[in-house]
Amino acid sequence: MLNFKEEVVNMLKTQIQEMSEEEISSLIEIPPSYEMGDYAFPVFKLAKTYKKAPQLIAEELVGKFEESPYFEKIENKGPYINFFINKKKLTEVTLEEIKIKKDMFGSSDIGNGKTVIVEFSSPNIAKPFHIGHIRSTVIGNALYKIFSFLGFNTVAINHLGDYGTQFGMLISAIKKWGNMEEIEKDPINELLKLYVRYNKEAEENEELMDEARYWFKELEEGNEEAYKLWEWIREISLKEFNKVYKMLNIKFDSYAGESFYSDKMPAVIEELKEKNLLKESEGAYVVDLQEYGMPPAIIIKSDGTTLYTTRDIAAAMYRKKTYDFYKNIYVVGAQQNLHFKSWFKIIELMGYDWAKDLVHVNFGTVSLEDGALSTRKGRVVFLEDVLKTAINKTLEIINERNPNLENKEEVAKQVGIGAVIFQELFNQRIKDYVFSWDRTLSFDGETGPYVQYTHARICSLLDRGQFNIEDKVNYDLLSTNEEINIVRLLYEFPEVIIDAMEKYEPYLITRHIVEIAKAFNKLYNTYPIIVEDEELKKARLMLSFATKTVLKTGLGLLGIEAPERM
RNA sequence: GCACCCAUAGCUCAGUAGGAUAGAGCGACGCCCUCCUAAGGCGUAGGCCAGAGGUUCGAUUCCUCUUGGGUGCGCCA
Numbered sequence: 001m002l003n004f005k006e007e008v009v010n011m012l013k014t015q016i017q018e019m020s021e022e023e024i025s026s027l028i029e030i031p032p033s034y035e036m037g038d039y040a041f042p043v044f045k046l047a048k049t050y051k052k053a054p055q056l057i058a059e060e061l062v063g064k065f066e067e068s069p070y071f072e073k074i075e076n077k078g079p080y081i082n083f084f085i086n087k088k089k090l091t092e093v094t095l096e097e098i099k100i101k102k103d104m105f106g107s108s109d110i111g112n113g114k115t116v117i118v119e120f121s122s123p124n125i126a127k128p129f130h131i132g133h134i135r136s137t138v139i140g141n142a143l144y145k146i147f148s149f150l151g152f153n154t155v156a157i158n159h160l161g162d163y164g165t166q167f168g169m170l171i172s173a174i175k176k177w178g179n180m181e182e183i184e185k186d187p188i189n190e191l192l193k194l195y196v197r198y199n200k201e202a203e204e205n206e207e208l209m210d211e212a213r214y215w216f217k218e219l220e221e222g223n224e225e226a227y228k229l230w231e232w233i234r235e236i237s238l239k240e241f242n243k244v245y246k247m248l249n250i251k252f253d254s255y256a257g258e259s260f261y262s263d264k265m266p267a268v269i270e271e272l273k274e275k276n277l278l279k280e281s282e283g284a285y286v287v288d289l290q291e292y293g294m295p296p297a298i299i300i301k302s303d304g305t306t307l308y309t310t311r312d313i314a315a316a317m318y319r320k321k322t323y324d325f326y327k328n329i330y331v332v333g334a335q336q337n338l339h340f341k342s343w344f345k346i347i348e349l350m351g352y353d354w355a356k357d358l359v360h361v362n363f364g365t366v367s368l369e370d371g372a373l374s375t376r377k378g379r380v381v382f383l384e385d386v387l388k389t390a391i392n393k394t395l396e397i398i399n400e401r402n403p404n405l406e407n408k409e410e411v412a413k414q415v416g417i418g419a420v421i422f423q424e425l426f427n428q429r430i431k432d433y434v435f436s437w438d439r440t441l442s443f444d445g446e447t448g449p450y451v452q453y454t455h456a457r458i459c460s461l462l463d464r465g466q467f468n469i470e471d472k473v474n475y476d477l478l479s480t481n482e483e484i485n486i487v488r489l490l491y492e493f494p495e496v497i498i499d500a501m502e503k504y505e506p507y508l509i510t511r512h513i514v515e516i517a518k519a520f521n522k523l524y525n526t527y528p529i530i531v532e533d534e535e536l537k538k539a540r541l542m543l544s545f546a547t548k549t550v551l552k553t554g555l556g557l558l559g560i561e562a563p564e565r566m
Numbered sequence: 567g568c569a570c571c572c573a574u575a576g577c578u579c580a581g582u583a584g585g586a587u588a589g590a591g592c593g594a595c596g597c598c599c600u601c602c603u604a605a606g607g608c609g610u611a612g613g614c615c616a617g618a619g620g621u622u623c624g625a626u627u628c629c630u631c632u633u634g635g636g637u638g639c640g641c642c643a
Binding site: 026029030031032033036040042044047048054077078079080124161163164165166258281282283284286293294295296297298300301302303305307308311333334335336337338339341362364365367394397398401402415426427428430431432433436438439442443444445446447449450452453454456457460461464465499507508511514515518521522524525526528529530531565566 | 568569570571572578579580582583585586587588590591592598601602603604605606607608623624635636637638639640641642643
């Protein structure tokens with residue numbers, strides 16, 4: 001697709017020899033308002049070399065530009081040179097591109113030949129899937145889709161928390177108090193009860209912790225009884241999790257959790273020893289990171305068992321060997337910042353240059369109004385409940401406003417769940433937030449349902465207006481501000497996807513499609529789309545089609561469906 | 567105690583690798599369905615961008631300090 005910004009750079013370059021194209025390009029900005037132009041170049045930086053007032057420089061430069069088919073005018077306002085895009089050109093270029101690429105508009109091949117691993121969701125088995133897990137799950141899924149759309153070969157890994165001392169606790173608890181039949185009936189809750197009880201009793205009876213560690217050691221060393229129990233817990237947990245993944249429409253390529261790497265750790269430990277990185281300290285083996293301002297990382301505990309640091313290192317090495325990744329992304333909360341920083345450093349100290357390709361995509365903490373989430377203290381909101389409640393509320397709204405809608409249940413599911421996901425992907429990852437039912441169930445304003453509604457509305461327009469994609473369109477007819485504003489946003493869409501990928505920030509896409517929906521609703525309320533004048537109608541329907549297409553693609557990248565009626 | 571992160575309208579947040587008058591949504595108030603889906607649209611009110619210094623032609627944006635909040639700091643994950 002024609003790149004207007006590049007054209008601006010080219011034009012500027014012919015007049016400014018002192019700067020490289022990169023430098024010029026980095027200075028170009030978008031004016032605060034489109035009335036001032038589509039691109040602007042501030043000349044302050046030239047003032048020193050030219051020894052002239054910025055305003056004069058701008059005036060002189062403007063006079064030197066030749067006519068361009070891509071810009072309708074170039075003028076200076078004070079020290080800024082403002083470029084006004086040729087609207088017809090912009091419209092034609094953008095809409096023709098969407099007409100050809102349709103659902104693939106915005107996709108790219110920049111990732112071809114590169115493999116990106118996205119590790120996300122990663123719940124602990126035998127524990128409920130609650131609202132605290134939604135962020136990693138939803139952000140990770142969006143990144144997975146974004147990278148895939150840009151041509152990367154992507155691998156979604158659910159790094160299940162299926163190992164560690166906690167399973168020693170569970171095994172020990174089951175052996176002490178467990179009733180297999182009860183557990184089968186309601187696995188997660190029963191296991192959680194056992195886990196909570198074990199923790200509570202362990203507070204008073206330290207021997208229980210020793211027993212837990214003992215059973216974990218047995219598990220790690222291949223004790224059959226322990227292994228069978230563990231395997232069973234894992235299986236029933238996964239079954240529970242899959243209910244939620246199915247609702248969210250999320251699929252993983254691999255469920256290689258922590259346990260998967262249990263047999264790959266001895267080699268890592270050997271290597272650390274060989275490279276002289278491991279040293280004994282208080283009975284444990286650690287990598288000293290003092291030099292880098294970090295506490296030592298424990299690799300082997302004094303009882304001989306390992307920690308998650310060891311497993312993460314083993315996992316990263318295994319993945320490098322297996323997938324030869326270009327990026328290995330970890331979508332994990334910001335509480336783990338130090339953990340990732342520390343073991344990324346260890347990989348680097350081991351001499352692997354791919355340490356730079358390990359990325360911790362962190363995010364802020366979710367809490368409840370009465371404090372931090374705590375499964376043990378019973379302060380939890382189950383994700384399944386949130387999704388179901390959202391679906392039910394949507395169904396109520398449909399019954400109220402559009403009772404004759406076909407397949408209401410399916411639409412309610414798409415909209416309700418879409419609202420929850422959208423909310424989650426609306427802000428920067430790093431922000432903390434307090435879970436609120438009100439906010440989660442709000443469907444007005446800048447929300448998922450708003451974008452979906454706009455999409456559905458356009459689908460209905462295209463039907464009524466008997467839109468035919470093959471119709472020839474006179475793009476000159478799309479000249480109102482309302483129309484051009486939409487076109488501009490559609491034109492920017494591919495750049496926004498790239499930006500979201502580079503920053504690992506899906507919210508950039510979320511915000512952008514909201515802008516598009518707003519711009520369309522504005523048009524919709526200002527001018528009729530289906531008009532008497534056939535030519536104008538065709539043009540507006542083509543614009544509507546393009547808008548609908550981009551909204552659907554954008555929602556899709558976030559993991560949200562776009563119903564055609566709602 | 568040390569380290570990292572955050573601080574913009576009553577609330578929740580945007581603010582594009584420092585730039586031209588700081589924007590939305592929600593909430594409040596007032597309008598718009600004999601007209602293409604009102605889960606819409608329009609308007610009004612609401613800001614010393616936490617505070618103080620500094621760098622710069624220019625700082626909400628960069629640096630330092632202070633305050634307030636969050637998170638993390640060797641045998642949990």
